[in-house]
Amino acid sequence: MARIELKGLAHSYKAIPSAPTDYALRPMDMTWEDGGAYALLGPSGCGKTTLLNIISGLIHPSQGRVLFDGKDVTDLAPQQRNIAQVFQFPVIYDTMTVFDNLAFPLRNRKLGEAEVRSRVHEVAEMLELGADLKHRASGLGADAKQKISLGRGLVRKDVAAILFDEPLTVIDPHVKWILRRKLKQIHQQFRLSLIYVTHDQVEALTFADQVVVMYEGQVVQLGTPQELFEAPAHTFVGYFIGSPGMNLLPCRLDGDAIAIDGVRLPLTAEKAQRARAAGGELQLGIRPEFLRCLAAPQPGAIAADIEAVEDLGNYKIVTARLSGQVMKAKLPEDETVALGQGWLLLPPARTRLYAGGRAID
Amino acid sequence: MTLTLEKIGMRVGASMHLEDIDLSLPGSSVTVLLGPTLAGKTSLLRIMAGLDRPTSGRILVDGRDVTGVGVRRRNVAMVYQQFVNYPSLTVYENIASPLRMARKLEAAEIDRRVRATAEIMRIDSLLDRLPAQLSGGQQQRTAIARALIKGADLLLLDEPLVNLDYKLREELRAEMREIFAERAVTVVYATTEPAEALMLGGNTAVLDAGRVIQFGTTIDVYHHPANLRVGEIFSDPPMNLMPVELAGGMARLSPELAFAAPSHMRGLGVGSFRLGVRANHIFLEPQPSADLAIPASVELSEISGSETFVHARHNGLGLVVQREGVHRYELGQPVTLHIDPKRLYAFDASGALAAAPERSLGAL
Amino acid sequence: MQKTVNNKAWLLVIPVFICVAFSALIPLMTVVNYSVQDILGPDQRVFVGTEWFLQVLQDDDLHAALIRQIEFSAIVLLIEIPLGIALALTLPTGGWRASLCLVLLALPLLIPWNVVGTIWQIFGRGDIGLAGYLVNALGLNYNYTASPIDAWITVVVMDIWHWTPLVVLLCFAGLRAIPDAYYQAARIDGASPWAVFRYIQLPKLRGVLLIAILLRFMGSFMIYTEPFVLTGGGPGNSTTFLSQYLTTLAVGQFDVGPAAAFSIIYFLIILLLSFIFYTVIQNLGKGPAS
Numbered sequence A: 001m002a003r004i005e006l007k008g009l010a011h012s013y014k015a016i017p018s019a020p021t022d023y024a025l026r027p028m029d030m031t032w033e034d035g036g037a038y039a040l041l042g043p044s045g046c047g048k049t050t051l052l053n054i055i056s057g058l059i060h061p062s063q064g065r066v067l068f069d070g071k072d073v074t075d076l077a078p079q080q081r082n083i084a085q086v087f088q089f090p091v092i093y094d095t096m097t098v099f100d101n102l103a104f105p106l107r108n109r110k111l112g113e114a115e116v117r118s119r120v121h122e123v124a125e126m127l128e129l130g131a132d133l134k135h136r137a138s139g140l141g142a143d144a145k146q147k148i149s150l151g152r153g154l155v156r157k158d159v160a161a162i163l164f165d166e167p168l169t170v171i172d173p174h175v176k177w178i179l180r181r182k183l184k185q186i187h188q189q190f191r192l193s194l195i196y197v198t199h200d201q202v203e204a205l206t207f208a209d210q211v212v213v214m215y216e217g218q219v220v221q222l223g224t225p226q227e228l229f230e231a232p233a234h235t236f237v238g239y240f241i242g243s244p245g246m247n248l249l250p251c252r253l254d255g256d257a258i259a260i261d262g263v264r265l266p267l268t269a270e271k272a273q274r275a276r277a278a279g280g281e282l283q284l285g286i287r288p289e290f291l292r293c294l295a296a297p298q299p300g301a302i303a304a305d306i307e308a309v310e311d312l313g314n315y316k317i318v319t320a321r322l323s324g325q326v327m328k329a330k331l332p333e334d335e336t337v338a339l340g341q342g343w344l345l346l347p348p349a350r351t352r353l354y355a356g357g358r359a360i361d
Numbered sequence B: 001m002t003l004t005l006e007k008i009g010m011r012v013g014a015s016m017h018l019e020d021i022d023l024s025l026p027g028s029s030v031t032v033l034l035g036p037t038l039a040g041k042t043s044l045l046r047i048m049a050g051l052d053r054p055t056s057g058r059i060l061v062d063g064r065d066v067t068g069v070g071v072r073r074r075n076v077a078m079v080y081q082q083f084v085n086y087p088s089l090t091v092y093e094n095i096a097s098p099l100r101m102a103r104k105l106e107a108a109e110i111d112r113r114v115r116a117t118a119e120i121m122r123i124d125s126l127l128d129r130l131p132a133q134l135s136g137g138q139q140q141r142t143a144i145a146r147a148l149i150k151g152a153d154l155l156l157l158d159e160p161l162v163n164l165d166y167k168l169r170e171e172l173r174a175e176m177r178e179i180f181a182e183r184a185v186t187v188v189y190a191t192t193e194p195a196e197a198l199m200l201g202g203n204t205a206v207l208d209a210g211r212v213i214q215f216g217t218t219i220d221v222y223h224h225p226a227n228l229r230v231g232e233i234f235s236d237p238p239m240n241l242m243p244v245e246l247a248g249g250m251a252r253l254s255p256e257l258a259f260a261a262p263s264h265m266r267g268l269g270v271g272s273f274r275l276g277v278r279a280n281h282i283f284l285e286p287q288p289s290a291d292l293a294i295p296a297s298v299e300l301s302e303i304s305g306s307e308t309f310v311h312a313r314h315n316g317l318g319l320v321v322q323r324e325g326v327h328r329y330e331l332g333q334p335v336t337l338h339i340d341p342k343r344l345y346a347f348d349a350s351g352a353l354a355a356a357p358e359r360s361l362g363a364l
Numbered sequence C: 001m002q003k004t005v006n007n008k009a010w011l012l013v014i015p016v017f018i019c020v021a022f023s024a025l026i027p028l029m030t031v032v033n034y035s036v037q038d039i040l041g042p043d044q045r046v047f048v049g050t051e052w053f054l055q056v057l058q059d060d061d062l063h064a065a066l067i068r069q070i071e072f073s074a075i076v077l078l079i080e081i082p083l084g085i086a087l088a089l090t091l092p093t094g095g096w097r098a099s100l101c102l103v104l105l106a107l108p109l110l111i112p113w114n115v116v117g118t119i120w121q122i123f124g125r126g127d128i129g130l131a132g133y134l135v136n137a138l139g140l141n142y143n144y145t146a147s148p149i150d151a152w153i154t155v156v157v158m159d160i161w162h163w164t165p166l167v168v169l170l171c172f173a174g175l176r177a178i179p180d181a182y183y184q185a186a187r188i189d190g191a192s193p194w195a196v197f198r199y200i201q202l203p204k205l206r207g208v209l210l211i212a213i214l215l216r217f218m219g220s221f222m223i224y225t226e227p228f229v230l231t232g233g234g235p236g237n238s239t240t241f242l243s244q245y246l247t248t249l250a251v252g253q254f255d256v257g258p259a260a261a262f263s264i265i266y267f268l269i270i271l272l273l274s275f276i277f278y279t280v281i282q283n284l285g286k287g288p289a290s
Helices: A047-055 A100-109 A113-126 A142-154 A173-190 A201-207 A226-229 A236-239 A269-278 B039-047 B092-104 B107-120 B136-149 B165-183 B194-199 B220-221 B228-233 B263-268 C009-035 C051-057 C060-090 C097-112 C113-123 C131-139 C148-176 C178-188 C193-205 C206-222 C225-232 C240-251 C256-286
Strands: A004-012 A023-032 A037-041 A063-068 A082-086 A161-165 A195-198 A208-215 A218-223 A247-250 A253-255 A257-260 A263-266 A282-286 A292-294 A304-311 A314-320 A326-331 A340-345 A353-357 A358-360 B003-010 B015-025 B032-033 B056-061 B078-079 B156-160 B186-191 B201-207 B210-218 B240-247 B250-254 B257-260 B271-277 B292-305 B309-312 B318-324 B334-340 B345-347 B353-355 C039-043 C044-047
Touching: A037 A047, A037 A201, A037 C097, A047 A082, A047 A161, A047 A195, A047 B015, A082 A142, A082 A253, A082 A282, A100 A113, A100 A142, A142 A173, A142 C097, A173 A195, A173 B292, A173 C113, A195 A201, A201 B292, A208 A226, A208 A236, A218 A226, A218 A236, A226 A292, A236 A247, A236 A282, A236 A353, A247 C240, A253 A269, A257 A282, A263 B003, A269 A358, A292 A326, A304 B194, A314 B039, A353 C178, B015 B039, B015 B210, B032 B039, B039 B156, B039 B186, B039 B210, B078 B136, B092 B107, B092 B136, B107 B136, B136 B165, B165 B194, B186 B194, B186 C178, B201 B220, B201 B228, B210 B220, B210 B228, B220 C206, B228 B240, B228 B271, B228 B345, B240 B318, B257 C009, B292 B318, B309 B334, B318 C178, B334 C225, B353 C178, C009 C039, C009 C256, C039 C256, C051 C256, C060 C193, C060 C206, C060 C240, C097 C148, C113 C131, C113 C148, C113 C225, C131 C225, C148 C206, C148 C225, C178 C193, C206 C256, C240 C256
Parallel strands: A037 A195, A037 A208, A082 A161, A161 A195, B032 B186, B032 B201, B078 B156, B156 B186
Antiparallel strands: A004 A023, A004 A063, A208 A218, A247 A282, A253 A257, A257 A263, A282 A353, A292 A340, A304 A314, A304 A340, A314 A326, A353 A358, B003 B015, B003 B056, B201 B210, B240 B250, B240 B271, B250 B257, B271 B345, B292 B309, B292 B334, B309 B318, B345 B353, C039 C044
């Protein structure tokens, strides 16, 4: 178990990076507590796998330091850092039995056979592989093989952290949630530091205590799943998390309020000041779950054209056009709203203001 | 163009991949083939395209028998799961290829159509690139553009979005629905996800083990599954099933748990039934009309961004609850599941639908 | 999947069928024909059944040549395969360096086989050959025309020089196909380079090694040109391998019947041994049933 700190960490494939786009990973500082489960979430190419490989030691960062429990490990090789990694496709030693696969890291570290046997049995029981120990690893299914990969990490008592690189990619969808549950159980039982890279929000939000959302090489927000859903710090987080994503409505500042189509939504003076100072395009963000559709005007509601209502079984999606912008709202399955003229209400508690993509609080 | 399948069967070796398929698809409609993997969706699409010949039955296009006609002579376009593009041709050439092969149009006309279709699929800025330089979503857009430009009467799509990130899937789904609506083309779309079927609308044919087990308008099939299997397939997460004994107006789930049978189940009589309830109709907090309370313990909570799915277990019975918003549950945490009996489906011992909840729509 | 039946496709197969018929099937039938007949003259053919087969199988010279051949193939396989793997492991993994090494390694494969024999014939001579001269200068008495051992050594070294590059090329391609994640996982597991070789590289090379072993076995078992040019089968018949013996029988002595019978036996031996190799290697990968 280790506390992982990243200080001034950045990675570029160019010798002298000049612009932000030259970086695969933009400069960042981060601390991950010992025993926490963290997810690195983002679309393909956002830098999450690069970051994972820097932590495991497979890549040496072009800038910055990596510390485990205060000790600088930036220049150490993976086997010296005492981490374990589970890859996208199962990596097992084909010619060995399941038992030998799990025993491999221990035997390499010259542990006594008796201790090897007890550790392997313990881990095999936990992963429900006990029945397969004598079998050849290559004959098992993909999910069992991934469990073996995971087991090779768990079997080492002193492992600092276990890193996962999109490990459920090749697993059948109906088996995925069984493996996810197993990972959560293991985390609860052992309180190991776990870092999980994925582009799937369900995996990230289910697995992690805290999620690091990444976009184009930079960390955009670090927060609990609840925080990411209710208080996205960046418009990308609002868009990426939630299905459908957050609605973004361009607006402008009018004194101490936001003005849209003749309706004024007041702000505190402080907030307005910060919005002015921040610069960049102003947008109001509200999630479809919180956007309310009304048949009659209310104070604060903005006139909109209700264009479509889709019945999706469990819920309905209302598509409305407000000030030229398409907005979506989620309605419970038993409610509906008439097409044509309607009003949309943005509850202040659920509406966030963004300037240049960043939230103004 | 209307497509009719009569008693289509497909035998491969000793197994029947498709059996007794009767489908009638009206012109300019969207039909979703919904079913789990290996249900026969791809086999059926291949027969519709003319890539395979069925071992029994016939296919009629606009009344004409085309069963033996090869795919090249049928007016059909197909989009696959794996983004299939010619790797050595640019995006422009890829999209133009069907028109060039038909050799009936002039270069200026081809150019106009390619640019128009590229614009619809939002790849007009990528026309000079090679497929290897594109992201997954862009490659699939190219494949779809190539299928659309043919102007075929029948457009077949075999799980086209399954290899894309979920956000791209959402965007493409919405776009495709608009594209299908604008064109007079018969679309057949195969998928395993009920959400896609609901988003695309139109009609749905539910396939299971090579048979069509229900066909109708999508929303009807959703609210009135003909049997257990349709209820299971057409729900994500799958419909929760609870075995009960019905007697004297009471439904008994277990020795300790019995409740008054709801009004729509009164006429069912005595016997063993399985009650189905969708995940979003189970609540974790007491609700005014949710009379049925089941104690359970949490096995796992899955958060999908805007919803939380709680897997819970009561006496060996596994149930999934869908809750709005993001909520944290601990493993093993005791919870009470509240269900409104009026939302329950009843399936009899053979699996057929015995009673379905009444639908009521309240306006805001 | 049932493809739409298109009978016109058969027309495309006919040219291939004709070529194979002329180059393989008809000659094979001819050989079978000769092997069961005694041809005394243009019009005098007597059916003798298995007489030639029995005669050939009891020939002591044939037995000796067969044993020499088996020894040769065994030695050559035991050296070339491990050497090929070792060389492939040491090659650079990519870029211009790898291309350069591969091109240099492939050069021996491009030389016509009788030229290979000639090169080594001159190379090994004590008077004008570089190797022969140097070895003799070191004090060792080396003469491949007089000593059977020296002749064997020269033939084996020549074959290794000629054909190891093939094994290297195949293994190089096989090694490139191993995904990086396996090496990364091994590093993380703390595996030694030997463990990496034994548990990752060797198992993943199984398919490629199967091809290499089969090709080298068949090639060495049928070897003719190179040793014939180098030693002529001598000194005596110490380097007379099976194919040379067969040629002597058929062309030298013009005993077509026995030669034909022996050809068929030769063919069957190679077929049997190749099948055994193939089955063994395929099943090595399967292991005990799970």
